[in-house]
Amino acid sequence: xxxxxxxxxxxxxxxxxxxxxMAAPTAAHxxxxxxxxxxxxxxVSVFYGDKQxxxxxxxxxxxxTVTALIGPSGCGKSTFLRTMNRMNDTIxxxxxxGRIEMDGEDINARTVDxxxxxxxxxxxxxxxxxxxxxxxENVAYGPRIHGLASxxxxxxxxxxxxxKRAGLWEEVADxxxxxxxxxxxxxxxxxxxxxxxxxxxEVILMDEPCxxxxxxxxxxxxxxxxxxxxxxxIVIVTHSMAQAARVxxxxxxxxxxxxxxxxxxxxxxxxxRERRTLDYITGRFG
Amino acid sequence: MTDATLPSPAPxxxxxxxxxxxxxxxxxxxxRRYAREKRFKLYGLLAIGVAVGFLLxxxxxxxxxxxxxxxxxxxxxxxxxDPARVDRGYPQGTNFELLVAEQQLARFGVVxxxxxxxxxxxxxxxxxELKFVAAERIQRQPGLIGxxxxxxxxxxxxxxxxxxxxxxxxxxxxxxxxxxxxLDWLDQMKxxxxxxxxxxxxxxxxxxxxxxxxxxVLGAVVGSALMLMVxxxxxxxxxxxxxxxxxxxxxxxxxxxxxxxxxxNLAAVPSIIYGLLGLTLFINWMHLPRASPxxxxxxxxxxxxxxxxxATRSSLKAVPPSIREAALAMGASKTxxxxxxxxxxxxxxxxxxxxxxxxxxxxxxxxxLLIGMVSFIPGIPHxxxxxxxxxxxxxYIWENASERAFHERTAAAIMVLLTFMIIMNAAAITLRRRxxxxx
Amino acid sequence: xxxxxxxxxxxxxxxxxxxxxxxxxxxxxxxxxxxDSVARxxxxxxxxxxxxxxxxxxxxxxxxxxxxxxxALRQPVASDLRRALASMKLAVDLERTGDLAKNIAxxxxxxxxxxxxxxxxxxxxxxxxxxxxxxxxxLDAYAAAEVDRAMAVWNTDDEVDEHYNSLFRELLTxxxxxxxxxxxxxxxxxxxxxxxxxxxHATNIAxxxxxxxxxxxxxxxxxxxxxxxxxxxxxGPN
Numbered sequence: 025x026x027x028x029x030x031x032x033x034x035x036x037x038x039x040x041x042x043x044x045x046m047a048a049p050t051a052a053h054x055x056x057x058x059x060x061x062x063x064x065x066x067x068v069s070v071f072y073g074d075k076q077x078x079x080x081x082x083x084x085x086x087x088x089t090v091t092a093l094i095g096p097s098g099c100g101k102s103t104f105l106r107t108m109n110r111m112n113d114t115i116x117x118x119x120x121x122g123r124i125e126m127d128g129e130d131i132n133a134r135t136v137d138x139x140x141x142x143x144x145x146x147x148x149x150x151x152x153x154x155x156x157x158x159x160x161e162n163v164a165y166g167p168r169i170h171g172l173a174s175x176x177x178x179x180x181x182x183x184x185x186x187x188k189r190a191g192l193w194e195e196v197a198d199x200x201x202x203x204x205x206x207x208x209x210x211x212x213x214x215x216x217x218x219x220x221x222x223x224x225x226e227v228i229l230m231d232e233p234c235x236x237x238x239x240x241x242x243x244x245x246x247x248x249x250x251x252x253x254x255x256x257x258i259v260i261v262t263h264s265m266a267q268a269a270r271v272x273x274x275x276x277x278x279x280x281x282x283x284x285x286x287x288x289x290x291x292x293x294x295x296x297r298e299r300r301t302l303d304y305i306t307g308r309f310g
Numbered sequence: 311m312t313d314a315t316l317p318s319p320a321p322x323x324x325x326x327x328x329x330x331x332x333x334x335x336x337x338x339x340x341x342r343r344y345a346r347e348k349r350f351k352l353y354g355l356l357a358i359g360v361a362v363g364f365l366l367x368x369x370x371x372x373x374x375x376x377x378x379x380x381x382x383x384x385x386x387x388x389x390x391x392d393p394a395r396v397d398r399g400y401p402q403g404t405n406f407e408l409l410v411a412e413q414q415l416a417r418f419g420v421v422x423x424x425x426x427x428x429x430x431x432x433x434x435x436x437x438x439e440l441k442f443v444a445a446e447r448i449q450r451q452p453g454l455i456g457x458x459x460x461x462x463x464x465x466x467x468x469x470x471x472x473x474x475x476x477x478x479x480x481x482x483x484x485x486x487x488x489x490x491x492x493l494d495w496l497d498q499m500k501x502x503x504x505x506x507x508x509x510x511x512x513x514x515x516x517x518x519x520x521x522x523x524x525x526x527v528l529g530a531v532v533g534s535a536l537m538l539m540v541x542x543x544x545x546x547x548x549x550x551x552x553x554x555x556x557x558x559x560x561x562x563x564x565x566x567x568x569x570x571x572x573x574x575n576l577a578a579v580p581s582i583i584y585g586l587l588g589l590t591l592f593i594n595w596m597h598l599p600r601a602s603p604x605x606x607x608x609x610x611x612x613x614x615x616x617x618x619x620x621a622t623r624s625s626l627k628a629v630p631p632s633i634r635e636a637a638l639a640m641g642a643s644k645t646x647x648x649x650x651x652x653x654x655x656x657x658x659x660x661x662x663x664x665x666x667x668x669x670x671x672x673x674x675x676x677x678x679l680l681i682g683m684v685s686f687i688p689g690i691p692h693x694x695x696x697x698x699x700x701x702x703x704x705x706y707i708w709e710n711a712s713e714r715a716f717h718e719r720t721a722a723a724i725m726v727l728l729t730f731m732i733i734m735n736a737a738a739i740t741l742r743r744r745x746x747x748x749x
Numbered sequence: 750x751x752x753x754x755x756x757x758x759x760x761x762x763x764x765x766x767x768x769x770x771x772x773x774x775x776x777x778x779x780x781x782x783x784x785d786s787v788a789r790x791x792x793x794x795x796x797x798x799x800x801x802x803x804x805x806x807x808x809x810x811x812x813x814x815x816x817x818x819x820x821a822l823r824q825p826v827a828s829d830l831r832r833a834l835a836s837m838k839l840a841v842d843l844e845r846t847g848d849l850a851k852n853i854a855x856x857x858x859x860x861x862x863x864x865x866x867x868x869x870x871x872x873x874x875x876x877x878x879x880x881x882x883x884x885x886x887x888l889d890a891y892a893a894a895e896v897d898r899a900m901a902v903w904n905t906d907d908e909v910d911e912h913y914n915s916l917f918r919e920l921l922t923x924x925x926x927x928x929x930x931x932x933x934x935x936x937x938x939x940x941x942x943x944x945x946x947x948x949x950h951a952t953n954i955a956x957x958x959x960x961x962x963x964x965x966x967x968x969x970x971x972x973x974x975x976x977x978x979x980x981x982x983x984x985g986p987n
Contacts, residue, residue: 109639111635111638111639114634114635114638116561116562139641139642139643140641141641142638142639142640142641143640143641146639146640147639149632149635149636149639151632153632153633153635153636154636155633155636155637155651156633156655165640166640166641169640169641169642169646170641216636219640220639220640223640223641240754243753243754243755244754246754246755247754247755247756250755250756250757266824269821269822269823269824270755270758270822270823270824289822290818290821290822293821293822294817294818294821
């Protein structure tokens with residue numbers, strides 16, 4: 025039997041801009057073992073001053089799933105990630121058009137307070153950035169400022185649960201009041217994840233969380249992501265395709281500010297539909 | 311298409327030379343480079359040497375001039391409390407100075423003339439403090455009248471100078487402040503063991519005085535301290551607040567840029583202009599008391615403000631954006647991010663900037679002169695509203711004073727001022743080192 | 750060896766191995782049943798063997814898909830990579846084994862219509878039992894990941910050849926003796942050939958196991974039945 029691992033792509037290349045992706049979301053979801061749609065982006069464009077960074081991106085992010093955004097440098101994947109918790113608001117001259125909905129609600133509406141949105145959508149950055157406070161204070165910060173814990177005992181319990189869920193509790197239980205910056209890089213990143221999940225978000229956004237870490241720390245974080253996806257919707261930007269393949273169930277490929285292809289990770293990495301996707305993942309780019 | 315004549319042969323690239331030729335070139339070049347480095351290091355050392363040399367020269371001169379001010383001579387004379395002359399009910403009214411001078415003359419076996427010039431000459435060897443000490447003793451214990459008491463008091467400034475070797479017999483008599491006879495008497499007193507030399511506590515415990523032997527820096531120190539307190543209370547909160555607003559909250563635009571340029575310019579304005587501003591605004595228009603710590607503090611606050619704003623802004627800029635992003639991503643509002651994260655992390659730089667600008671304000675003289683701190687003000691100030699002196703203006707006043715003894719005291723006052731500045735700068739550096747974070 | 754940090758990866762590898770082991774069990778059963786159906790002239794059993802072959806084909810495709818998915822998504826290296834590749838190779842060998850067993854069962858159906866040929870079918874049965882045992886041993890070696898057991902199987906490749914050759918001569922003698930038995934004997938000959946090929950597949954599997962565990966190419970001459978050992982050598986199979 026002839027077993028072709030990678031079919032030659034269809035003759036027709038899709039023209040720039042139109043993504044043959046989310047025209048019928050329900051059909052795609054029926055085929056994939058992922059949860060219901062959590063975040064829905066439609067025709068999202070982002071402008072920095074006069075320069076356009078994203079061109080009408082439409083994408084569905086399913087819940088309780090890891091969605092990976094891949095693409096070469098400067099393709100807009102981090103920009104798109106940051107639209108989902110409105111971190112682009114903090115950049116002056118940044119304009120976002122289009123519609124982004126979470127659980128059916130437009131997150132860019134005037135009635136939506138970005139501060140509250142960010143309590144529901146947490147973020148983990150590329151370089152671990154724990155606050156220069158104690159480990160306890162780092163994890164307790166979120167619940168404190170949002171008033172989520174009504175007593176010290178509740179706060180203690182929240183901190184412990186978050187650290188446990190981030191897989192860090194055993195290593196730091198005896199030094200909760202030592203500075204967070206004294207941990208190793210991998211531990212700091214897990215601390216940052218614990219900090220993010222302490223406020224019980226619904227979505228966790230990760231911007232290249234492992235690029236500053238060594239392989240062992242990376243493997244631990246990937247195992248953590250695997251565990252976390254049972255509770256949270258996770259979107260991860262990564263420039264390592266191998267990581268996207270290992271960690272995600274859905275993958276979206278961006279190129280020059282446009283969404284080129286979306287699909288189940290297995291399909292993207294065994295038999296992508298678009299020529300550009302194929303070229304990128306096989307290293308024929310450039 | 312075809313070249314008529316070939317141009318001169320194109321230069322060959324480095325790779326075309328033989329390895330030996332290349333190695334030779336590298337070696338030759340290396341020698342030149344090392345020589346240049348050595349020369350550069352030498353220039354650097356020379357520059358530092360010159361700077362340090364001048365510093366040592368300056369400090370050396372000051373210390374040389376001023377160290378003598380730290381000790382003073384006192385004399386203990388036995389004083390017969392003549393009941394005929396000492397008024398029991400009002401001891402302060404007694405002319406102790408004349409009494410002591412006459413008794414001292416008698417002790418030396420000198421006969422005075424009808425005008426009492428010799429008594430006058432003897433009198434000028436003692437400080438006017440003597441009479442206060444004696445009067446106070448009698449006041450406390452009136453029963454001592456009729457006895458001979460040893461009274462200890464400082465000597466006059468000229469006598470003190472003689473003992474310190476600054477008035478010498480080598481100079482012709484009409485060019486010195488003490489006559490030969492006075493010098494003889496001083497020698498006699500010294501020989502009889504009445505004269506002691508001790509640490510000049512008066513320099514640190516008294517306020518300003520027209521008598522050099524009684525003059526001290528305490529009044530000026532307290533005045534400077536009060537002024538600095540006012541300056542700190544006004545300039546630091548205002549400066550930090552303005553910087554935080556400009557850096558974190560103000561929308562980036564033409565107006566903010568304009569404000570920034572103006573603040574930078576203010577930092578370079580000559581300090582005397584601030585003095586003029588203080589005179590016009592605070593004294594003439596707002597009718598605040600002249601030469602008071604409140605006015606001085608306000609003027610210095612205005613001077614220190616631009617520096618604090620600039621230092622705070624650059625400390626805030628130095629806080630890495632990753633901390634701000636982390637806080638914002640957690641759902642902290644802009645204000646919470648600034649006050650719970652950015653500002654605490656910028657605090658070492660802010661403190662350093664504040665302390666250094668306070669140190670500068672401590673040493674500013676020109677504005678103080680314009681707001682009236684040039685005049686002679688005895689005593690120790692107690693409130694913010696009364697006229698006071700300040701250390702820099704004290705230096706100015708003493709330098710212009712006529713008495714010779716003020717020379718060494720001026721240098722001593724400079725040393726006191728320098729000490730304070732060194733302490734403040736050292737505190738700033740220590741604080742910065744201790745709290746500096748390595749990102 | 751330690752667990753994989755990412756547990757799902759370790760689980761996927763183990764699942765792949767388990768799937769291959771299951772396919773091996775099924776292939777083993779097919780061979781045993783096919784030989785049985787010849788010996789006992791059991792038509793129902795033979796038909797069952799023929800039908801079950803589709804399952805083996807499905808398992809082969811499934812294992813290939815799983816292995817490709819593992820390689821694409823997990824980027825295995827070193828021993829993990831060899832494990833994935835080995836499982837694909839084993840699946841091929843086992844699928845071929847299943848096809849050969851199906852072939853034997855098909856011929857058994859045809860033989861069952863004719864006269865019983867006891868001594869010959871008994872020989873087939875004996876050869877079948879040897880082949881079955883070797884297959885079982887090598888699959889046990891795979892499950893236990895023991896190179897020595899695999900090599901033990903590899904070394905007995907010549908026994909299968911011996912059986913084959915003696916059966917060959919037996920059948921020739923029979924055919925020359927009684928031309929009416931030629932059809933039946935031909936079928937039996939093909940069955941013997943199939944069993945010999947199954948034996949080769951078991952040896953292949955042993956070599957793959959060696960490669961998977963040691964990481965080294967297997968270099969060695971398979972033990973062959975020496976043609977100089979017996980008369981009538983020119984009609985030997987190899």
